[in-house]
Amino acid sequence: MTTEARVEEVNAMNEPSPSGEKVIARKHYGRWITAVLIFALAAVIVRQFATADIDWGIIPDYLTSEAILKGLWGTIWLTVLAMVVGIVVGTAVAVMGLSDNIVLRSAASFYLWFFRGIPALVQLLIWFNIALVIKDVNLPPLYEGTTNDLVTPLIAAVLGLGLSEGASMGEIVRSGILSVDPGQAQAAKALGFTQGQTMRRVILPQAMRVIVPPTGNEIINMTKYTSLAFAVSYSELLSSATGIYSMNFKVVELLFTITIWYLALTTVLMFVQSRIERRLARSRGTEKKSRNRSLSRGRRTKGVPA
Amino acid sequence: MSALVQVTGVRKSYGAHEVLAGIDLTVEKGNVLCIIGPSGSGKSTLLRCLNHLEKIDAGRIEVCGELIGYERHHGHLREMREKDVARQRRKVGMVFQNFNLFAHRTVLENVVEAPVRVKGEPRDEVTARAVELLDRVGLGHRQHAYPSQLSGGQQQRVAIARALAMRPELMLFDEPTSALDPELVSEVLAVMKDLAVSGMTMVVVTHEIGFAREVADELVFMDGGVIVESGPPAEVIANPTHARTQEFLGRVL
Ligand SMILES: Nc1ncnc2c1ncn2[C@@H]1O[C@H](COP(=O)(O)OP(=O)(O)OP(=O)(O)O)[C@@H](O)[C@H]1O
Numbered sequence: 001m002t003t004e005a006r007v008e009e010v011n012a013m014n015e016p017s018p019s020g021e022k023v024i025a026r027k028h029y030g031r032w033i034t035a036v037l038i039f040a041l042a043a044v045i046v047r048q049f050a051t052a053d054i055d056w057g058i059i060p061d062y063l064t065s066e067a068i069l070k071g072l073w074g075t076i077w078l079t080v081l082a083m084v085v086g087i088v089v090g091t092a093v094a095v096m097g098l099s100d101n102i103v104l105r106s107a108a109s110f111y112l113w114f115f116r117g118i119p120a121l122v123q124l125l126i127w128f129n130i131a132l133v134i135k136d137v138n139l140p141p142l143y144e145g146t147t148n149d150l151v152t153p154l155i156a157a158v159l160g161l162g163l164s165e166g167a168s169m170g171e172i173v174r175s176g177i178l179s180v181d182p183g184q185a186q187a188a189k190a191l192g193f194t195q196g197q198t199m200r201r202v203i204l205p206q207a208m209r210v211i212v213p214p215t216g217n218e219i220i221n222m223t224k225y226t227s228l229a230f231a232v233s234y235s236e237l238l239s240s241a242t243g244i245y246s247m248n249f250k251v252v253e254l255l256f257t258i259t260i261w262y263l264a265l266t267t268v269l270m271f272v273q274s275r276i277e278r279r280l281a282r283s284r285g286t287e288k289k290s291r292n293r294s295l296s297r298g299r300r301t302k303g304v305p306a
Numbered sequence: 307m308s309a310l311v312q313v314t315g316v317r318k319s320y321g322a323h324e325v326l327a328g329i330d331l332t333v334e335k336g337n338v339l340c341i342i343g344p345s346g347s348g349k350s351t352l353l354r355c356l357n358h359l360e361k362i363d364a365g366r367i368e369v370c371g372e373l374i375g376y377e378r379h380h381g382h383l384r385e386m387r388e389k390d391v392a393r394q395r396r397k398v399g400m401v402f403q404n405f406n407l408f409a410h411r412t413v414l415e416n417v418v419e420a421p422v423r424v425k426g427e428p429r430d431e432v433t434a435r436a437v438e439l440l441d442r443v444g445l446g447h448r449q450h451a452y453p454s455q456l457s458g459g460q461q462q463r464v465a466i467a468r469a470l471a472m473r474p475e476l477m478l479f480d481e482p483t484s485a486l487d488p489e490l491v492s493e494v495l496a497v498m499k500d501l502a503v504s505g506m507t508m509v510v511v512t513h514e515i516g517f518a519r520e521v522a523d524e525l526v527f528m529d530g531g532v533i534v535e536s537g538p539p540a541e542v543i544a545n546p547t548h549a550r551t552q553e554f555l556g557r558v559l
């Protein structure tokens with residue numbers, strides 16, 4: 001390309017649009033159409049429910065009724081316990097899965113395979129009914145008397161939900177641990193940290209940034225999964241609702257009532273989660289930059305192109 | 307006999323690849339040994355064997371007269387328990403190419419952590435010592451910064467202070483300036499030189515020939531898992547006797 005040609009091209013780029021035409025916004029007809037369609041759909045649904053045979057008036061009363069509040073407490077308590085079991089078991093499984101010891105590693109992968117493969121509801125029922133089976137079979141006196149006390153609906157629910165959760169949390173913790181630069185463990189070892197200290201004091205704290213966000217999702221999901229404990233007659237929101245509607249037949253009203261509570265719980269959790277994630281993202285921003293820098297420099301000296 | 311480090315016939319393979327093919331090495335107390343050599347010659351591996359970050363297949367490593375990583379058991383050598391290896395590592399400090407400061411801890415916490423957790427020393431005592439050490443490496447004013455807020459040179463100086471806080475008998479450096487921008491190299495070398503002058507026993511893998519010539523008591527040239535040539539640095543650098551040493555020095559000088 002000659003110099004003149006290049007100059008001409010640059011001039012052309014800097015010129016105002018030919019004949020100074022006005023720029024107008026494109027009309028988004030598609031948006032109008034979808035708005036109308038969605039509005040119409042919503043109107044149909046609202047009309048259906050408004051004219052339906054629903055006793056709206058009783059919902060606020062049931063929302064704060066003793067039975068429902070007891071169920072709400074049961075849901076929250078079960079969520080907490082099952083998540084504690086899930087996080088503890090998941091961390092153990094993840095650490096075992098990354099250990100040098102082949103026996104521990106195999107045990108961890110067996111756990112993952114086993115508990116990831118069984119539906120939570122089936123597991124709940126197994127735990128709940130194992131008590132009955134053990135009692136029927138009449139095992140040695142040590143078990144006989146205590147079986148019923150041991151596997152209460154709460155314990156069956158915590159075991160069933162918590163052990164399944166342990167498998168999911170195991171994967172999450174594992175990816176968190178793997179996200180930490182191996183140099184961190186090297187440095188800790190060189191300073192004389194034992195493996196346990198290295199894990200607790202150096203690796204896990206840094207793995208948190210990767211572990212925390214998906215754990216938030218797990219907690220939100222667990223809040224909903226606790227409704228499965230209804231099947232083992234544990235007292236939570238759903239069983240409270242069914243208990244009431246089996247007597248007064250206000251089935252949909254009561255399901256709506258607990259729907260409001262589930263939405264309230266998950267809304268609060270989502271809010272907390274987004275706050276935590278925003279904070280993590282902020283701290284991650286500064287650290288990631290510097291680590292990438294040092295890593296790429298390290299590589300550069302080894303002669304690998306950056 | 308005052309040898310602080312005694313390496314005898316050390317061999318190590320990764321699969322069929324023999325990375326260390328019989329290494330003999332002695333470092334007297336208070337001396338500085340510099341190791342140079344081409345990439346892949348086994349320098350890092352050797353250094354990592356000195357604090358048992360790597361197992362060895364044959365030979366013996368003694369630091370302060372103590373067999374490292376292994377114990378005698380019915381006439382054989384058997385790998386120590388992890389706890390005992392950790393105890394041995396307390397007296398060997400190590401500084402890495404990529405600093406490896408604990409990213410979730412401040413500068414001061416990085417330095418304080420190991421003496422408190424590993425040796426169980428009282429925190430306030432260690433903190434006072436850590437502040438002194440940070441002053442010594444010129445970072446007393448950055449105690450509360452996080453590693454990510456420091457330049458590479460500053461991070462490496464903190465890493466040196468962190469290792470020194472354990473009061474090691476021996477310091478290992480694996481290419482401590484290779485990840486640094488050129489203008490930051492000298493501040494780290496100055497700290498290391500200061501440390502050498504103060505009488506610390508040091509083994510330094512480096513490509514800084516100038517530093518080796520000035521500070522080292524002995525210079526070792528490694529290639530293909532063996533020590534090809536060693537001696538006083540001025541001599542090795544000025545009159546290398548082996549063709550491989552000549553070729554390598556010709557490339558880096
Ligand atoms: N964990 C490992 N598994 C298999 N091979 C390895 C491992 N670590 C190192 N090696 C190999 O051992 C050889 C020596 O590696 P080492 O890191 O000791 O070299 P070096 O002299 O430090 O090189 P550089 O100057 O690149 O750091 C290399 O060929 C490397 O590929």
Ligand SMILES: [Mg+2]
Binds near residue numbers: 349350351
């Ligand atoms: Mg190396």
